[in-house]
Amino acid sequence: MPKHVFHSRCPWCEAVNTRASNAVPGEAVAPTDGDASLCFYCGEWAIFDGDRQRKPTAAEFIEIGEDPDCQKLRAAWAHLEGGRG
Ligand SMILES: [Zn+2]
Numbered sequence: 001m002p003k004h005v006f007h008s009r010c011p012w013c014e015a016v017n018t019r020a021s022n023a024v025p026g027e028a029v030a031p032t033d034g035d036a037s038l039c040f041y042c043g044e045w046a047i048f049d050g051d052r053q054r055k056p057t058a059a060e061f062i063e064i065g066e067d068p069d070c071q072k073l074r075a076a077w078a079h080l081e082g083g084r085g
Helices: 058-066 068-084
Strands: 036-038 045-049 052-054
Touching: 036 068, 045 058, 058 068
Parallel strands: none
Antiparallel strands: 036 045, 045 052
16 A cells, blocks of 8 residues: 655645644554545545545545544644634
């Protein structure tokens, strides 16, 4: 499975995220194909796929929405985003 460069373009807002890190302790740091990614700029989910990110499928959105770690990460992002205003 290919390793991803850390520069990736969000398929929702087109922002370039220059780093990626794992929010789940104890797992590999580098993302791999199929891993979900939260855009730091717009807070939308994307999926690592080869050398790019794509929008999640409907099934992937459901899986992300049901994942407690993803829920916590999205809540943390929303908290930070609310503090920027
Ligand atoms: Zn984005």
